[in-house]
Amino acid sequence: MRARVFPDYEAMSAAAADVVRRRLGERPSSVFMLPTGITPLGMYRRLVEMHRSEGLSFAEATFFNLDEYLGLAPDHGASYHVYMKENFYGLIDADPARVFVPDGAAPDPDAECERYEAAIRESGGIDVGVLGIGRNGHIGFNEPGSSFDSRTRVVALSESTRQVNAADFEADRAPEQAITVGMATIFESRKVLLLASGTNKAGAVAAAVEGDVSESVPASMLRSHPSAVLFLDEDAASDLGQGVAG
Ligand code: GLP
Numbered sequence: 001m002r003a004r005v006f007p008d009y010e011a012m013s014a015a016a017a018d019v020v021r022r023r024l025g026e027r028p029s030s031v032f033m034l035p036t037g038i039t040p041l042g043m044y045r046r047l048v049e050m051h052r053s054e055g056l057s058f059a060e061a062t063f064f065n066l067d068e069y070l071g072l073a074p075d076h077g078a079s080y081h082v083y084m085k086e087n088f089y090g091l092i093d094a095d096p097a098r099v100f101v102p103d104g105a106a107p108d109p110d111a112e113c114e115r116y117e118a119a120i121r122e123s124g125g126i127d128v129g130v131l132g133i134g135r136n137g138h139i140g141f142n143e144p145g146s147s148f149d150s151r152t153r154v155v156a157l158s159e160s161t162r163q164v165n166a167a168d169f170e171a172d173r174a175p176e177q178a179i180t181v182g183m184a185t186i187f188e189s190r191k192v193l194l195l196a197s198g199t200n201k202a203g204a205v206a207a208a209v210e211g212d213v214s215e216s217v218p219a220s221m222l223r224s225h226p227s228a229v230l231f232l233d234e235d236a237a238s239d240l241g242q243g244v245a246g
Helices: 009-026 041-054 080-087 109-122 159-164 183-187 199-210 218-224
Strands: 002-006 031-034 062-065 067-069 128-131 153-156 177-180 191-196 228-233
Touching (some): 009 041, 009 191, 199 228
Parallel strands (some): 031 062
Antiparallel strands (some): 153 177
């Protein structure tokens, strides 16, 4: 796993958007997996700008989101459906038939997870998986302890994640459960790009890059991935020692 450190969030976001643009240039029908959260907003903003100013087209691409809260209907203001529509899918020329976000309100959540996993398989698999990282090292909503063999499934969110994400909800906690793409499914992405910004991610980044490869730090799984790269701003890289390539 390589790590590239950028001077600040804007530079990191620009580099991430360039990875997506280049991949689309090589193959317009590429399959992407995408994250939510604050971190990828700069990348999305740039991709939307590229669509508007350069005519960058996403019409042939396929998109899978990483996760969704369980119990939230797709029109719920805090749902990842709404987040993606407002920040990306609704602002570009994505084909709705090739945009997938887990349905948190599905009557049978386990069946929804199987359907989602099958849709990823049928798309030919993920070409580029873009990830954020939680302060506890989670990727998607794969909390510490998630099996590296796991597939798309319903998970319980940790108390700390529910508190960190509480701001989006009227109650003082995020929902208790979510649907997340599994660790093995993420690992099968041909390329993985993990974005991290800010000092509150520095500990998780250092644990993932320099600690043991362990299910207690989900992002550490990426160390054995043949094509995983971390894009960090200087703050997120601030706990790293000498062993990391620039
Ligand atoms: C959430 C999402 C993750 C995301 C993480 C970090 O829990 N499920 O996919 O990577 O938070 O979010 P942020 O970028 O806001 O720090």
